[in-house]
Amino acid sequence: MDHLLLMIWHALLVSVFFAFLWRSTAAGRRNLFLKTFLIMVVGAAALGWLMFPFP
Amino acid sequence: MTAGDSKSRKKKPAETVKEQPSEGKSRASVPLLLGAWFLPGFGHLILGKRKRAMVFAAVVFCAFITGVLLQGEIGTPKPESPFSWLAAFACLGNGVLAIGRLVWLNGLGGLLGGFPFGLQGGGSASAAGFAYGNTFLYTAGLMNLLAVLDVSDIARGEKD
DSSP: OOHHHHHHHHHHHHHHHHHHHHOOSHHHHHHHHHHHHHHHHHHHHHHHHHHTTOO | OOHHHHHHHHHHHHHHHHHSOOTTOOOOOHHHHHHHHHSTTHHHHHTTOHHHHHHHHHHHHHHHHHHHHTTOOOOOOBTTBTTHHHHHHHHHTTTHHHHHHHHHHHHHHHHHHHTTTTOOOOOOTTSTTHHHHHHHHHHHHHHHHHHHHHHHHHHTTSOO
């Protein structure tokens, strides 16, 4: 089981959902999808790095 | 005239503004909302939002199936754990998917007879993906409930 892949899959589903829920134009949906997807994936990776020194 | 009377008089204009009926504030029909909850995407389909309906149905279905494949447990109420009601609420948001899974696990008789504390939610707590599976199941249900609220907004004319 690949944890990173699961996280990316989860982020993808949630981002697509909210892009279609909150935006009605194609450009708006694309922008929101990219924003939320990147925030979730990159943010989780960054948090993982920040937590690395802690036991 | 007392001070209280003058205060209540001052408030009247604001209250009058609040009570004015505005256009598109009617209630969404209950069968529509129930259908939107029971079948993910159905509410949007009825309202003519085909693209959104397909995306919502696909997202909720994929998240739910992923949760089940990862050995996640459908939340069921447990007497010793009040928070289990929240998990049950989130999972029941999946509509027919959650009910179908509960029927699959408990049988129809078991579902009706075991409600609410005797239900089996499936999954395996010792499985590596148990927590991830639960997360997918909860997320799918909550997303479907948000979609139901979206159907309500569209039906009332507050959103396109």
